[in-house]
Amino acid sequence: MPDIELTKTRIQAGVWEGVLTGAETLPDLEVTHLAKPVDGATVREDPETPSQFLVRVPIPVELLSEGVQTFLITDKSTDTRLAAFTIVTGQPLDEDFRAEMELLRAELDMLKRAFRRHCVATM
Secondary structure, three states: OOOOOEEOOOEOOOEEEEEOOOOOOOOEEEEEEOOOOOOOEEEEEOOOOOOOEEEEEEEOHHHOHHHHHHHEEEOOOEEEEEEEEEEEEEOOOOOOOHHHHHHHHHHHHHHHHHHHHHHHHOO
């Protein structure tokens, strides 16, 4: 199975954009915030480059609030984290450790879900 890689290109007008490479078919991506799905992400083939996909994730304004907000983008079929992005609003942070903690929490939630699915599947 080829390595799938999702690389951020920019955030503009409230939309996270990236390029996905390594997938043979149109991937099924899931975006989550605080372990809840975020709707609106789109994936389409890049008309200029074969086997490359353009990913767009609109950032819902209702999810933006004081502090650090972390979004995870995963491959739904394998539950593999492909990318993450963090939005910081409000007071400036003394250090970036809060953003790292949010990312760790989000990844831990993802691992817990995968472990629970595994336990149910093997029972």
